[in-house]
Amino acid sequence: MKQAQRIVTVPTRGPGLYEFTDALSGFVREAGMETGLVTCFIRHTSASLLIQENAAPAARRDLERYFERLAPESAGYEHDDDGPDDMPAHLRTALTQTSLSIPIHDARLALGTWQGIYLFEHRRDAPEREIALHLVGE
């Protein structure tokens, strides 16, 4: 049994879903493990992780619009020092994921056919986002 770690940086350009499945697959391939568990951990509280449909762009647009309505701007938040998109970003992060773990089988991510792994950016003008990856296996 051994471990591998990597920080992946994902540049974002405003709110929306940014796929990083290929970066994660590359990390697993380079680590050279056949069987294991990979964990993604996003180091932010105003962006999150999500596994979603990777084929239909319309489904991703519906998903983005849904979260805009579910945790809207201009809802009279007490915390508004960091701009109107900051508090909704924390709420949308709370409703989705900060960590995700995926088994590795036959040296590949055990994803279903339609699953893509996304960073979900909730802010309009965010710094580069960091995702810490951890792999344990052999």
Add this chain to the structure above:
Amino acid sequence: MKQAQRIVTVPTRGPGLYEFTDALSGFVREAGMETGLVTCFIRHTSASLLIQENAAPAARRDLERYFERLAPESAGYEHDDDGPDDMPAHLRTALTQTSLSIPIHDARLALGTWQGIYLFEHRRDAPEREIALHLVGE
């Protein structure tokens, strides 16, 4: 330290919560590990995972109704090629879990008394669902 993996298939008959705690316990028992971590990963984007109350069926019915209202059908989604229950299924999946990790202690899942592990089916007519299990421990 060693690992074990298994694919569990769960047949579903329409939307709702389907418990698979026993299948997970069986996997842990057969792997013969005393101490470890088990991870469940659902290989779909229109069904999800949830740990919930295992005693009161009324609580599960309330939970199912709540998600039907929170991410309703007929909300004017752009993505509607796959039927009216498809886009709400993706949204309900985003709001719940795709992966769950549970410590193993004294050869048992470290669940609380009232915790059951459920597949949350969001579609009316879904294929058999697959959950990839991974266990690391000794």
Add this chain to the structure above:
Amino acid sequence: MKQAQRIVTVPTRGPGLYEFTDALSGFVREAGMETGLVTCFIRHTSASLLIQENAAPAARRDLERYFERLAPESAGYEHDDDGPDDMPAHLRTALTQTSLSIPIHDARLALGTWQGIYLFEHRRDAPEREIALHLVGE
């Protein structure tokens, strides 16, 4: 590769966010591992886990109020035997996390600057809450 486990108990005094980052850091430090993965698992269905902003108390108050509105009391739940705050507690748990996994790098939690780890209590009069911790690494 080795493992460590611990149960952390968190006393709560009504609904809200209770930080336990220090207890988790202490567990990692005492286990003496440089590289690994720590998993937190809450053994309840009416309290949950959340990684959120650790600097602005107003952001946490907004977050608490948001979930009070999103899964309100007095919504005509079928399951009401355990008091009016019980069913909303299950719903708020379903919308947030029961397990969280965080990489360990250089003997420290790989958290971002603004991330704190919280127990999210959803009930007014709950027993002491238990979080099962598991660490694998070396």
